[in-house]
Structure formats: C-alpha cells, structure tokens
Amino acid sequence: MPGRVHSITNPVVLNRPPWMALVLIAAAVYNSVWGVFLILRPLAIFDWAGMPAINYPEIVQCGGAFVAICGLGYALAAINPLRHWPIVLVGLTMKLAATVGFGWALWRERLPQELAWVVLANDLIWCAPFAFILFKSYDAAVGRKRVVSPEVRSMALRSRTQSGITLDDLSRRSPIMLVFLRHLGCTFCRESLADLAKQRRRIEAAGTRLVLIHMASEERALPPLSKHGLCDIARVSDPTQTVYRAFGLGRGRLLELFGPKVLLRGLQAGLLGRHGAGALSGDGFQMPGVFVVYHGQVIRSFVHQSAADRPDYLNLACDQSSHTGTLA
Numbered sequence: 001m002p003g004r005v006h007s008i009t010n011p012v013v014l015n016r017p018p019w020m021a022l023v024l025i026a027a028a029v030y031n032s033v034w035g036v037f038l039i040l041r042p043l044a045i046f047d048w049a050g051m052p053a054i055n056y057p058e059i060v061q062c063g064g065a066f067v068a069i070c071g072l073g074y075a076l077a078a079i080n081p082l083r084h085w086p087i088v089l090v091g092l093t094m095k096l097a098a099t100v101g102f103g104w105a106l107w108r109e110r111l112p113q114e115l116a117w118v119v120l121a122n123d124l125i126w127c128a129p130f131a132f133i134l135f136k137s138y139d140a141a142v143g144r145k146r147v148v149s150p151e152v153r154s155m156a157l158r159s160r161t162q163s164g165i166t167l168d169d170l171s172r173r174s175p176i177m178l179v180f181l182r183h184l185g186c187t188f189c190r191e192s193l194a195d196l197a198k199q200r201r202r203i204e205a206a207g208t209r210l211v212l213i214h215m216a217s218e219e220r221a222l223p224p225l226s227k228h229g230l231c232d233i234a235r236v237s238d239p240t241q242t243v244y245r246a247f248g249l250g251r252g253r254l255l256e257l258f259g260p261k262v263l264l265r266g267l268q269a270g271l272l273g274r275h276g277a278g279a280l281s282g283d284g285f286q287m288p289g290v291f292v293v294y295h296g297q298v299i300r301s302f303v304h305q306s307a308a309d310r311p312d313y314l315n316l317a318c319d320q321s322s323h324t325g326t327l328a
Helices: 018-040 044-049 057-079 085-107 113-142 150-156 167-173 187-205 218-227 242-246 254-258 260-272 313-318
Strands: 176-180 209-214 234-237 289-294 297-303
Touching: 018 057, 018 113, 044 113, 057 085, 085 113, 113 254, 150 242, 167 176, 167 209, 167 289, 176 187, 176 313, 187 209, 187 218, 187 260, 187 313, 218 234, 254 260, 289 313
Parallel strands: 176 209, 209 234
Antiparallel strands: 176 289, 289 297
C-alpha cells in the first residue's frame, strides 16, 4: 500500500476554492441587509407572521445590530476563508442553534410555522456551505507539507529511549523498527500492540529490534505495554510529537480518521478483535507509521494512509526490498 509523502512547501499558502469567498460575501450582504432592516422596521416580522407585536422593539433592533455585525465578520472571513475559520465556526454554531431552537419551539407550538421561511433564509441554507468550509479548512491545515530532510531525521534520532540510549546508537548495532503509535487509548493502537506481541520473536529473529514511539508519559504507557508483555521493549516518549514530525507523520485528515473504512475496521478491531478502546492519551489526530532504520538511515517504511491500515511488521523486518512508503 503506497504511503503518503510529506514534502517541502510553504505552509502559509492554502488552496482556497473561489466559491468559499463567494458564499461568505453573499452571507455578508444578506446579514448586513437583514440586520439593517430589523433595525429600521423591528415590528415587520411580527406582522408577516400574524403575531402580536412586542412592547419593546428595541430588543429586535439589538438583534438586528448583532446580525449586521456578523455580516461584517463574514466579509472579513471572505478575504481568506480557510485562515479565518473561527468566524465561520461561530456563524455555523449560531445558525445551527437557531435552526434547532426554532424546530423545538415549533414542535411545542410556541412559534408559528409562518416564521419557517425566516429561519430557512437566515440560518438553514448557510449550514451546509459553512460546514464544508470548516471541513476544507481542517483538511488544508493538516495537509500542510512539512520539511522532512536527513538533517531533521538525524536530530530526531538523537532522542533517547527509557534506558538512556539514543535511537541512532541502537540503529548502529542492528536494524531497528520504529513503530510510531497512535494515542494509547485508540483501538488500532491496541491492535498494533497485540500484533507486535505476536510477531515480536520472529521480528527479532530476523535481526531487527523493535522500538516504540508514543505520545504518553512513561507512567501512562506502562499498563498497556504490560498487558501485551512489551515493557522490556525500547521506547521513546514523545508528547510534543517532535520525532513524529521529523519522520513526516502529521495529523490525519477527517477521512483518514473517521472515513467509512476506518469506522468499519474500528468495529472489527474493537468488538470482534476484543481490543476495545480507552481514554485519550496523546493527540487523537496523530497518524502512525513504521520505519526500519539502520546506521541512521531509513531502509524500509510504511506510512499509513488511514488510521485503519494494518502493517505487516514481520514483512517489514524481513523483506529487504519492501518500501511501502518513502520519505522525501
């Protein structure tokens, strides 16, 4: 399975489809016009709905001013929708809350159905494009390319295991298999530990030494490692994910973490495989990977395309020609 490669690019430059700016400009114009209208004619909406007018129209005017200010926010967000995603998130939250609130009030017969068109125009029709902008914003953020160079990897290989030996020193004694784990509560992480426990003897018989890279503290890592008899394996605690980044392993995109394949495999591993799931211990979005290093050089690798991928650790240890992933 080919791996995803992280190469060098400018993390500030993001792909922004033109429609995102157009949607936010349209939202800005609509909110501004609607807000001003509510300020100038605060009782009109009650006339349209056939409702008795309230005694304090200033309340509606304050709401109109807030709506108009939101329009200004959308106009600013349109300059760079992916960078200004917090504005879009606030807007989406308000529109979802208004839609759900109106639905609840309508069900309880507290508001007339004649107001449905107002909620449709003000809130509901904007939810889908706003949500998709947020999706693309997250996707662009985690998809920013990272510098993965021999120098960066060399610095990472100076990291020390729990016994004080550097990864570089270990790699000069024999090939080492660096297994970068997801957070220790993850079903797939637990499955990986079970697979390593089963294949460990044959991996070591092939002349390769296992080394685990995890994001938890040593204290939190011991229980799951003890469960699988892996406490004596060399490991590095990397809570800041410095070593992960040096090997090009970033945070997963939404489909890589929550896609249909991942959900199906999660049920299989968690229920049928009886690996279950635990509390989050580390970055829940961090992607895993496997790298065989010898004399400080990556000779074989497996870079996950989704959190559900299941490496063949024994094949990586034995197959001298297997390169399922490549680092730039």
